[in-house]
Amino acid sequence: MSLESLIRERRTVRKFNNLPVSEALVKSLLQKSEQLCPHDGESQWRYVYVGTDEARERLSGYISEKVLESRIARLTLSKVIESYQRRFLKIPAYLIAIADTDHDPIKNEEIYGTICRILQNFQLLSWEQQLGMAWITEPIIQNELFYKRIGLKEGERFVGMLEIGYFDKSPKARARTTADRYWTDSVYQ
Amino acid sequence: MNLMDMSITSLQEQYMEMRDDLKELVLELLNHAVWAPNHRNREPWRFIYITGGEKPDFLNQKAPAHLVITMRNDSNTLKQNEDLAAVFCLIQNLTLLAWDKQLGVRVSFYEWMFDRNYCRKLGVPDKERIVAVLDLGFYSVIPEAPFKPSAALKWSFL
Numbered sequence: 001m002s003l004e005s006l007i008r009e010r011r012t013v014r015k016f017n018n019l020p021v022s023e024a025l026v027k028s029l030l031q032k033s034e035q036l037c038p039h040d041g042e043s044q045w046r047y048v049y050v051g052t053d054e055a056r057e058r059l060s061g062y063i064s065e066k067v068l069e070s071r072i073a074r075l076t077l078s079k080v081i082e083s084y085q086r087r088f089l090k091i092p093a094y095l096i097a098i099a100d101t102d103h104d105p106i107k108n109e110e111i112y113g114t115i116c117r118i119l120q121n122f123q124l125l126s127w128e129q130q131l132g133m134a135w136i137t138e139p140i141i142q143n144e145l146f147y148k149r150i151g152l153k154e155g156e157r158f159v160g161m162l163e164i165g166y167f168d169k170s171p172k173a174r175a176r177t178t179a180d181r182y183w184t185d186s187v188y189q
Numbered sequence: 190m191n192l193m194d195m196s197i198t199s200l201q202e203q204y205m206e207m208r209d210d211l212k213e214l215v216l217e218l219l220n221h222a223v224w225a226p227n228h229r230n231r232e233p234w235r236f237i238y239i240t241g242g243e244k245p246d247f248l249n250q251k252a253p254a255h256l257v258i259t260m261r262n263d264s265n266t267l268k269q270n271e272d273l274a275a276v277f278c279l280i281q282n283l284t285l286l287a288w289d290k291q292l293g294v295r296v297s298f299y300e301w302m303f304d305r306n307y308c309r310k311l312g313v314p315d316k317e318r319i320v321a322v323l324d325l326g327f328y329s330v331i332p333e334a335p336f337k338p339s340a341a342l343k344w345s346f347l
C-alpha cells in the first residue's frame with residue numbers, strides 16, 4: 001500500500017472481532033512508531049497496557065466507577081452500564097498513553113506533540129498489519145477518579161486510551177475538507 | 190514502500206533548499222494529511238504559508254519556506270486537547286509524506302507563539318492559536334544518521 005493510501009484509508013475502528021492481539025506486536029509497532037519520530041533525550045511519555053482478562057475486568061470497573069458514584073445513576077442507568085461494561089470486557093487490548101507536563105509552555109507543547117505524533121505512527125503502522133483501533137478521550141475516562149485508578153502521577157497528563165483489535169469490516173470514511181480551503185498565503189509585510 | 194520499512198533522520202537546516210514547486214507540493218501532500226484522525230471531524234487545523242521576502246525576523250529558523258499551523262481555540266480543555274492531538278496527527282502525516290518526496294519538515298516551537306501580538310502580525314485571527322511552525326525545504330543530501338539503538342519503551346501494566 002502506498003503511503004498516500006495508507007494515510008487516507010486508515011479508519012478508526014470501534015468494533016472488533018475476537019482474534020487476540022499480541023502484546024509483543026503492539027510493542028514492536030510502538031518502537032517503530034517512536035523511531036519514525038526522531039526526538040532528543042529520554043522519552044517523556046509512557047504506556048500502560050491492558051491485555052489480560054483480569055486487567056480488562058479491572059479497567060471496565062474503573063470506567064463505570066465514576067458514573068456509579070451517583071445513586072440515581074445506579075438506579076436508572078444500571079442496564080446501560082452493564083451493557084457498557086460487557087463491551088469493555090470484549091475489547092482485545094488497551095493502550096493508555098501518558099505524558100509528562102512541563103512548566104515551560106514550549107517544552108509542554110513539544111512533549112504532548114511528540115507523543116501524539118508517535119500515536120499517529122502507531123495507528124498507521126497497525127493499519128498496515130490490519131490491526132484497528134480507536135483513540136478514546138471521552139469525559140467518562142477523563143476525571144480525577146479514573147486518573148487515580150490508572151496511576152496518573154502529579155506532573156503527568158492523560159493523552160488517550162487506545163482500544164485495539166482486529167476487525168471484520170472497515171468503517172466508512174467521513175469526507176475531509178481539502179487543504180486549500182484552510183490555507184492562506186502570508187499577509188506579513 | 191511500507192511504512193514499516195521507512196526510516197527518518199533529523200534534518201539539518203543547511204540541507205534545505207528551495208524549489209519552484211514547493212508550495213504546490215505542500216498543498217498536494219496536505220490534501221492527504223487532512224485524513225488525520227480528528228474527533229467529530231472538527232478539522233481544527235488552519236495553514237499560513239510564508240516564504241522568502243515576507244518573512245518576519247522573529248521567525249528565525251533558517252528554511253526556504255514555513256507553514257504556520259494554527260487551530261481554533263475552544264474554551265473546553267478536553268476539546269482543546271483533542272484538537273491539539275489531531276493537529277499533531279496531521280503534522281505527522283505531512284512529515285511522513287514529505288520525507289518520501291525529499292521534502293524536509295522540521296517542527297519548531299517559539300515563545301512568541303503564545304503572544305497574541307506576534308500572532309496578529311502573522312495574520313492569525315484571535316479565535317485561533319499557533320500550534321507549531323513547520324520549516325520546509327528540499328534536501329539533496331540525506332544526512333547520515335548516527336546509529337541509535339532503539340530506546341526501551343516505558344511500559345507497565347494496569
Ligand SMILES: Cc1cc2nc3c(=O)[nH]c(=O)nc-3n(C[C@H](O)[C@H](O)[C@H](O)COP(=O)(O)O)c2cc1C
Pocket residue numbers: 010011012013014134135136137138160173174224225226227228229230270271272274275278
Ligand atoms: C485526539 C483524538 C481523540 C478521539 N477521541 C475519540 C473518542 O473519545 N471516541 C471515539 O469514538 N472516537 C474518538 N476519536 C476518533 C475520531 O472520532 C475519528 O478520528 C474521526 O471520527 C474520523 O474518523 P477516522 O479516524 O476513521 O478518519 C478521537 C480521535 C482523536 C485524534
